[in-house]
Amino acid sequence: MQNLNNPITYINGVSVQRATLLYTELGIKSCNDLLNFFPFRYIDKTQFFQIKDLQPNTAEVQIVGKITNVKSVSQQKGSRLVATFQDASGVMELVWFKGQKWIANALKINEPYVIYGKLNHFNGSFSMPHPEMQLVTEYKKTLQSAMQPVYSSTEKLVNSGMSNKIIRTYIENLFKQIYSGIQETLSQEIINEFQLISKKEALLNVHFPKNHELLAKAQFRLKFEELFFIQLQLVRKNRINKTQIKGMLFKNVGTVFNDFYKHHLPFQLTNAQKRVVKEIRKDVASGIHMNRLLQGDVGSGKTIVALLTMLLAIDNGYQAALMAPTEILATQHFNAIATMLKDMPISVELLTGSTKTKKRRVIHEALENGSLHILIGTHALLEDKVQFYNLGLAIVDEQHRFGVAQRSKLWMKNTIPSGEFGGACPPHILVMTATPIPRTLAMSLYGDLDISVIDELPPGRKEIKTVHRFDNQRLSVLKFMRDEIAKGRQIYVVYPLIEESEVLDYKDLMDGFESISREFPMPKYQISIVHGKMTAEKKEFEMQRFVKGETHIMVATTVIEVGVNVPNASVMIVESTERFGLSQLHQLRGRVGRGAEQSYCILMTGVKLSEEAKTRVKTMVETTDGFKIAEVDLKLRGPGNLMGTQQSGVLNLKIADLIKDGEILHLARKTAIKLLEQDPNMQQESNGLIKKAFNEMTKTAKVWSRIS
Numbered sequence: 188m189q190n191l192n193n194p195i196t197y198i199n200g201v202s203v204q205r206a207t208l209l210y211t212e213l214g215i216k217s218c219n220d221l222l223n224f225f226p227f228r229y230i231d232k233t234q235f236f237q238i239k240d241l242q243p244n245t246a247e248v249q250i251v252g253k254i255t256n257v258k259s260v261s262q263q264k265g266s267r268l269v270a271t272f273q274d275a276s277g278v279m280e281l282v283w284f285k286g287q288k289w290i291a292n293a294l295k296i297n298e299p300y301v302i303y304g305k306l307n308h309f310n311g312s313f314s315m316p317h318p319e320m321q322l323v324t325e326y327k328k329t330l331q332s333a334m335q336p337v338y339s340s341t342e343k344l345v346n347s348g349m350s351n352k353i354i355r356t357y358i359e360n361l362f363k364q365i366y367s368g369i370q371e372t373l374s375q376e377i378i379n380e381f382q383l384i385s386k387k388e389a390l391l392n393v394h395f396p397k398n399h400e401l402l403a404k405a406q407f408r409l410k411f412e413e414l415f416f417i418q419l420q421l422v423r424k425n426r427i428n429k430t431q432i433k434g435m436l437f438k439n440v441g442t443v444f445n446d447f448y449k450h451h452l453p454f455q456l457t458n459a460q461k462r463v464v465k466e467i468r469k470d471v472a473s474g475i476h477m478n479r480l481l482q483g484d485v486g487s488g489k490t491i492v493a494l495l496t497m498l499l500a501i502d503n504g505y506q507a508a509l510m511a512p513t514e515i516l517a518t519q520h521f522n523a524i525a526t527m528l529k530d531m532p533i534s535v536e537l538l539t540g541s542t543k544t545k546k547r548r549v550i551h552e553a554l555e556n557g558s559l560h561i562l563i564g565t566h567a568l569l570e571d572k573v574q575f576y577n578l579g580l581a582i583v584d585e586q587h588r589f590g591v592a593q594r595s596k597l598w599m600k601n602t603i604p605s606g607e608f609g610g611a612c613p614p615h616i617l618v619m620t621a622t623p624i625p626r627t628l629a630m631s632l633y634g635d636l637d638i639s640v641i642d643e644l645p646p647g648r649k650e651i652k653t654v655h656r657f658d659n660q661r662l663s664v665l666k667f668m669r670d671e672i673a674k675g676r677q678i679y680v681v682y683p684l685i686e687e688s689e690v691l692d693y694k695d696l697m698d699g700f701e702s703i704s705r706e707f708p709m710p711k712y713q714i715s716i717v718h719g720k721m722t723a724e725k726k727e728f729e730m731q732r733f734v735k736g737e738t739h740i741m742v743a744t745t746v747i748e749v750g751v752n753v754p755n756a757s758v759m760i761v762e763s764t765e766r767f768g769l770s771q772l773h774q775l776r777g778r779v780g781r782g783a784e785q786s787y788c789i790l791m792t793g794v795k796l797s798e799e800a801k802t803r804v805k806t807m808v809e810t811t812d813g814f815k816i817a818e819v820d821l822k823l824r825g826p827g828n829l830m831g832t833q834q835s836g837v838l839n840l841k842i843a844d845l846i847k848d849g850e851i852l853h854l855a856r857k858t859a860i861k862l863l864e865q866d867p868n869m870q871q872e873s874n875g876l877i878k879k880a881f882n883e884m885t886k887t888a889k890v891w892s893r894i895s
């Protein structure tokens with residue numbers, strides 16, 4: 188039997204040279220790769236026109252007819268070849284300017300041809316220059332009859348003569364050689380349930396659709412299959428985590444948790460926070476390893492949930508770690524948590540890149556002997572030297588800032604590999620994110636995690652008023668700033684910073700800082716500035732001045748984007764808003780509106796805006812709902828660019844589209860869950876084909892290794 192893993196040189200007509208080109212340009216190596224290289228559009232040749240129905244504005248047409256006469260017509264420069272072409276309804280001309288001699292010889296008079304091409308209209312009659320032509324007898328033999336596939340290409344391919352037609356021919360040859368060897372990959376039960384066409388038929392019709400209906404069926408089948416196998420993998424991983432990876436048991440809700448909850452909680456938890464804490468408690472008391480994603484919009488209060496979870500760990504004799512992506516954030520978490528715990532017998536330390544060696548040593552020792560309960564920090568936590576006595580819980584804040592590899596390091600942080608604390612169990616993992624991920628996307632990205640959502644903001648928050656102002660309205664903005672400062676409020680002014688234009692961006696930032704300093708002179712006004720080029724100490728110093736209320740204005744780049752919490756700051760001014768992405772803008776706006784006062788977000792832009800930039804600004808002005816914003820973002824940019832998903836292999840979809848195919852995704856997920864419930868290891872004979880395809884896939888494709 189023909190093996191689909193054969194290199195494409197196996198296909199008739201594919202030279203080594205062309206195979207190399209296909210590999211370097213499109214990543215196509217095996218026959219299977221080519222088979223799964225799907226067209227991105229089709230030229231519709233299902234329709235045949237009659238000559239009498241042609242209209243002056245008809246673009247490309249296909250007609251069946253005969254050539255009755257061929258002649259060479261001389262013109263100003265050289266000549267042209269003109270054929271008279273007619274069907275039962277009328278007459279038109281076919282015209283050639285190049286290769287006339289060869290064509291004149293090849294044309295057959297009075298034999299039926301299928302012609303296809305662009306139409307010209309002149310003086311009431313129609314002509315078609317350089318038509319694609321095929322004798323009807325030939326046309327009937329080829330697969331490429333109805334709707335012609337168009338494949339994506341690259342400049343290099345086109346320049347090397349690898350036209351769409353050549354790729355089509357390769358695929359056609361491939362089908363001729365291996366068609367009988369294409370195997371079904373889904374069970375009869377699933378095929379029946381969704382009335383799917385067979386794998387063979389689907390592949391054939393996605394490349395060479397017989398008609399619209401079959402194309403639609405082929406696409407549905409292949410999209411379903413693609414999403415089904417991804418979901419099967421994710422759901423399976425989640426089940427294995429639950430059944431096979433032992434978790435540390437936090438069976439007590441003890442004195443630490445209860446004492447804090449009763450006497451030191453600074454506010455009443457929202458219902459959403461309570462629900463999430465319950466979900467987490469259930470996980471960690473189950474003896475199963477927790478792998479949970481906590482989603483909550485900016486300001487929804489994830490930190491307190493993190494703290495309560497850490498207290499559960501401590502109550503059960505374990506240590507806990509909290510990792511944040513930036514020094515500013517880690518420090519802020521440390522300050523907030525140390526303050527909340529100040530009257531409790533719990534030790535908390537901060538470890539970042541700028542922790543002094545001496546202090547480090549003390550921390551390392553306390554971690555290893557178990558006397559330190561909570562460690563908060565940045566990537567510094569991941570260094571090999573950092574070893575815990577018994578880490579029971581690792582929390583990762585703003586998880587999208589960390590790579591998968593970095594996160595997985597947290598699994599191996601315990602000095603004692605076995606013993607009373609549950610042996611070689613990894614710590615429970617809680618990842619927190621403020622990036623609102625639309626449901627469909629979350630399902631694909633985090634299908635192997637359990638998801639908790641804080642969908643309620645703490646009470647008393649006023650909706651942030653958001654307005655759009657052009658640069659030439661700056662005077663009124665400055666006045667507004669002065670008024671707010673007079674009321675005792677603080678203000679952020681944020682500038683874009685993109686690596687590619689770093690030099691210019693710093694200039695903008697510094698120019699901005701200077702002009703603000705002029706408008707808001709010392710000593711009446713104090714201004715902080717924070718940007719990536721400052722040392723961590725300097726940043727921290729400036730940040731602290733702002734946090735303490737010593738400065739009125741914070742001029743910054745996006746380093747303040749995530750997490751920073753200054754409740755008295757009530758105005759966020761974003762400069763060059765058009766250069767920010769939606770989710771970034773949403774994060775930035777989330778820096779204000781954290782106190783009881785009315786807050787404002789002012790989006791400054793130039794006068795000339797692209798349509799996309801207009802949509803972004805409009806969306807921000809119209810809604811503060813992070814999920815709505817994420818949906819728009821997804822539509823504008825596509826899933827691959829959505830914040831936090833760049834490194835996701837799952838999104839390399841061949842045919843399904845996460846935006847458009849949400850419903851198929853739901854079906855696929857439901858089906859995967861049902862199958863694994865009935866047959867966890869896919870051992871039933873009826874699931875044999877699925878299991879085979881699944882194994883094949885996980886062997887060849889990169890395993891979608893996710894969060895942990």
Ligand code: ADP
Nearest residue numbers: 454455456457485486487488489490491645752
């Ligand atoms: P995020 O989810 O963005 O990390 P934080 O945990 O920083 O949010 O919380 C934002 C602010 O809301 C903090 O000042 C916090 O003290 C406050 N907060 C959190 N939960 C509540 C609550 N239930 N009631 C009142 N204030 C709360």
Ligand code: MG
Nearest residue numbers: 489490584750
């Ligand atoms: Mg936070």
